[in-house]
Amino acid sequence: MKAIILIRVSSKEQEEGHSLNAQRMRLEEYCSRRNMEVLQVFEIVESSTRGDRKEFMQMIEFAKKQPQTVAIVADAVDRIQRSFKDSVYLDELVRKGKIELHFYREGRIIGQNASAMDIMCWDFAVMGAKSYVLQLSENVKRSVEWKLRNGEFPSKAPLGYLNVRNEHGKSDIIIDPERGPVVRRIFEAYATGAYSIEAMAQFAHENGIRNKNKRNSRIIKSHLHALFQNPFYYGVMVVKGKEYPHRYEPLISKELFDHCTQIRTRWGERPNKLVKYESPFRGLLRCAVTGMIITPEEKTKIFPTTGREVTYRYLGVPDPKNIKRKTYIREEKVLDQVREVIRSFHMPDDIHREVMGYLKESSFCERDYHAGAVEQLELERKAIQAKLDRLMDLLLSEHITPDEHNRKRGQLQGRQIELNELIIKHSEADHSFRDTITSLLTLANRGLQLFDGGNFEQKRKLMNLLFSNLSMRGGKLEFSLQKPMDQFVNLTTCTEWWAVEDSNLRPLPCQGSALTN
Numbered sequence: 001m002k003a004i005i006l007i008r009v010s011s012k013e014q015e016e017g018h019s020l021n022a023q024r025m026r027l028e029e030y031c032s033r034r035n036m037e038v039l040q041v042f043e044i045v046e047s048s049t050r051g052d053r054k055e056f057m058q059m060i061e062f063a064k065k066q067p068q069t070v071a072i073v074a075d076a077v078d079r080i081q082r083s084f085k086d087s088v089y090l091d092e093l094v095r096k097g098k099i100e101l102h103f104y105r106e107g108r109i110i111g112q113n114a115s116a117m118d119i120m121c122w123d124f125a126v127m128g129a130k131s132y133v134l135q136l137s138e139n140v141k142r143s144v145e146w147k148l149r150n151g152e153f154p155s156k157a158p159l160g161y162l163n164v165r166n167e168h169g170k171s172d173i174i175i176d177p178e179r180g181p182v183v184r185r186i187f188e189a190y191a192t193g194a195y196s197i198e199a200m201a202q203f204a205h206e207n208g209i210r211n212k213n214k215r216n217s218r219i220i221k222s223h224l225h226a227l228f229q230n231p232f233y234y235g236v237m238v239v240k241g242k243e244y245p246h247r248y249e250p251l252i253s254k255e256l257f258d259h260c261t262q263i264r265t266r267w268g269e270r271p272n273k274l275v276k277y278e279s280p281f282r283g284l285l286r287c288a289v290t291g292m293i294i295t296p297e298e299k300t301k302i303f304p305t306t307g308r309e310v311t312y313r314y315l316g317v318p319d320p321k322n323i324k325r326k327t328y329i330r331e332e333k334v335l336d337q338v339r340e341v342i343r344s345f346h347m348p349d350d351i352h353r354e355v356m357g358y359l360k361e362s363s364f365c366e367r368d369y370h371a372g373a374v375e376q377l378e379l380e381r382k383a384i385q386a387k388l389d390r391l392m393d394l395l396l397s398e399h400i401t402p403d404e405h406n407r408k409r410g411q412l413q414g415r416q417i418e419l420n421e422l423i424i425k426h427s428e429a430d431h432s433f434r435d436t437i438t439s440l441l442t443l444a445n446r447g448l449q450l451f452d453g454g455n456f457e458q459k460r461k462l463m464n465l466l467f468s469n470l471s472m473r474g475g476k477l478e479f480s481l482q483k484p485m486d487q488f489v490n491l492t493t494c495t496e497w498w499a500v501e502d503s504n505l506r507p508l509p510c511q512g513s514a515l516t517n
Contacts (some may be wrong), residue, residue, distance in 0.1 A: 001100075003036035003071040004063055007086075008044040008079045022074045036071060049211065053086075060089055063099050073102040077125035088484065117354060131465070144239075151247030153237050157234055158230055159183060159209070159223075159250055167406060169414015173248045178380065180251055182207045183227070187252050190228065191259045197221045215331045228260050280459035281315060288473035289320040296331065317472060329475050337477045338463065342447040345485070374423055374460045384412050 007023040020043055031038050040062065044055040065069045074080050080101070081087070088111075092382045093099045101122075137292045157163045157173045160183035166172045182204070190200050204219040210477070220408065231238060234254040237246045273363040279296030286293055295316045302309050315334060316326040395405040423448050451462055469480045480486075 001035075001036050001071050001103075002039050002066060002068060003031050003073050004039055004059065005031065005041040006044065006059060006072055006074045007041065008074075023079070026071050026104060030102070031073060033217070036073070039066070039070070040307060048418070049094045056080075056086070060093070062094065062349065066098075069097050069100060071100045071102050076105045077103050077122065078129040081126055081129070083130050117351075120351070127465075127483065127485075147243045148237075148239060151245060153232070153241070153246055153248070158232050159211070159227060160233070161248070161252060165410065165414065167410045168417075169410040169412070170417060175249055175251060179209060182209055183233070184251055186224075186227070187233070187256055187260055190263060191256055193263050197224050200224055228264050231257065233257060278417045279313065279315075280463065281331070281334065281454045282460070284460065284463060284467075284470055285315065285334075287318050287320075288471040288478050290318050294318075294472060297328070300485050317475075327475075329472075333475070334472070334477065339448060339451065341477075341479075342451055344357070345447050377419050377423050381416060381423075384416050385417070388412055 005024065005027045007020055007027070009020060024041065024043075028038065040056070042059045042062075044059070059072075063072060072080070080090070084308045090099070090101065094101065094112065094114075096114050100109060102109050102127075103122075106121070106125060108118055110118060147154055151171055152171075156372045160176055160180045161173050162176045164172050164174055185207075186200055186204060186209075188202065189195055195203070198221065200204055201219050201224055203222055204224070209219055211219055211223055227233075231243065232246065234257045235248075235250045236243050237243055238244075250404060281294065282296055283293065297314050297316050298311060299314065300309055300311045311351075313331040314328040315331055316328055319325040321326060391400075391405060391408055391412070395402065400408075451459060454462065466482055466485055467479045468482055469478070472477045
C-alpha cells in the first residue's frame with residue numbers, strides 16, 4: 001500500500017526542537033514494518049483548531065489525486081485533528097476508499113472495513129483532544145481573571161494611555177505624555193456644561209487627537225460617547241460587564257467623571273444596561289429564525305398581600321417580525337428540555353467496558369502531547385537562563401553597557417514569565433484530560449446527576465461538550481449533538497423538540513443500534 005506520512009507541530013518552538021525528527025523516525029519505521037511505500041512526507045507547522053489549515057488541505061488534495069487507496073500515517077489522532085470540523089473530509093474519503101487513517105500510538109486503523117468500535121474510539125480520541133484544547137482555553141481565562149483581580153488590564157489601553165513593556169519585560173500601561181493631558185482637558189471642558197459632544201469632537205481634532213486604530217482616523221461623536229462612559233480614566237476597568245479597580249495612574253478624579261455623567265444624561269444619553277445575573281445559556285443559545293443571541297434576564301415580583309419577593313429568570317427571544325420586541329420564556333422550562341435530552345442517553349454495558357478498557361490501556365495521545373510540549377518549554381526556559389548568565393558576563397567584561405544589559409535582561413525575563421505560565425497551563429490541562437473523558441462516559445450512567453449538581457458554569461461546560469448549533473424556535477430547542485455522544489441517544493424519544501442536521505454532516509442516529517455507522 002502507498003502511504004503519506006503526516007508530521008505536525010503546533011508552534012515554531014516545537015519545530016526548532018526534536019519533535020519533528022522524533023515523529024518522522026517512528027512513522028518511517030512503522031511504514032517499513034508494514035511494507036508501505038512512502039509517497040511523500042508532509043511536515044506541517046500549524047494549529048489544528050484555527051484558520052483554514054492550508055497545509056493540511058494540500059495533503060488531502062494530494063491524497064485524493066492518487067489512483068489507489070493511500071494510508072495517511074500520523075503519530076496520534078491529535079496530530080491530524082483536535083476537533084470534529086475535519087471529520088467531514090476524512091470520513092467521506094475513508095468511506096469512498098480514497099484513504100486509510102493509521103494512528104501509531106493508539107494502534108488504530110480507520111478504513112472502509114473499520115469496526116464500529118474503531119470508529120467510536122476515533123471519535124472519543126477527537127473529543128479528548130478537543131477537551132484538552134478547551135481546558136487550555138479555560139486556563140487562559142483563569143489567567144485573565146487572576147490579572148483582573150490584581151488590577152491588570154488584559155486589553156488595549158484606552159485613548160490617553162499607552163501600552164508599554166516595563167524593565168522586567170511585562171506589559172504595563174502608562175499615561176500618554178502627549179494625548180493624556182488633552183483627554184483630561186476634554187473631560188474638564190465637557191464638565192462645565194457649556195460644550196456639546198460635537199464641540200468636544202472639534203476640540204479633539206484641533207488638538208491633534210486621533211482615534212487609536214490603524215487608520216488613525218478623526219475622533220467622532222461615538223468615540224467621545226464611549227470615552228465619557230469609560231471609568232478606566234478614574235481607576236476602574238470594565239471587562240465583560242464587570243468592574244475591577246486597576247493599578248494604573250488615574251487620569252481624572254471620580255468626581256469629575258461623575259459630573260460629566262450628569263451632563264451627558266442631562267442631554268438625554270443613557271448608560272448601557274447590563275445583564276443582571278449569570279445564566280448557563282449565556283452566549284450559547286440563539287434564535288433559530290433571526291440568528292440573534294438570546295439574552296437571559298431576571299425579574300422580581302412583589303406580592304402586595306404578603307410583601308414577599310420572588311425572582312424569576314427568563315430568556316428573552318427576539319420577535320422575528322419586530323426584533324425590538326421579545327418573547328419571554330422561563331429559563332427553567334428550557335433547562336427541562338436539556339434534562340430530557342440528557343435523560344435519553346444510554347450506552348450498552350459491553351460498549352462502556354470496551355471503551356473504558358481502551359482508555360486505560362492506551363496512553364491516549366494527549367499525555368504524549370503534553371510531555372512533548374512541556375519538554376520544549378523547559379528547554380527554552382533553560383536556554384533563556386543561559387543567555388541571562390552570559391549577559392551578566394558581557395556586562396562584567398564591559399562588552400555591553402548597563403542600559404543594553406537592562407533592556408535585554410527585561411526582554412528575556414519577560415519571556416521567562418510567559419514560559420512559566422504556559423508550563424502551568426499545560427500541566428493543569430493534562431491533569432483534567434482523563435477526568436473529562438471519564439465524565440463524558442459517565443453521562444450514560446448519571447448525566448442528569450452531573451447536570452443538576454453543577455453550578456451555572458459547570459452546566460455551560462457540559463452543554464458545550466454535548467451540543468452544537470444550540471438554538472430555539474417557538475420555545476423549543478433545536479440542536480446537534482457533538483461526536484461521539486450522538487451515538488448513545490435516541491432522539492426519537494424527544495418528541496417535544498427538534499434535532500437539527502448534524503454540523504459534521506454525519507447522519508444522526510435514530511432507532512436501532514447505537515453503533516450505526
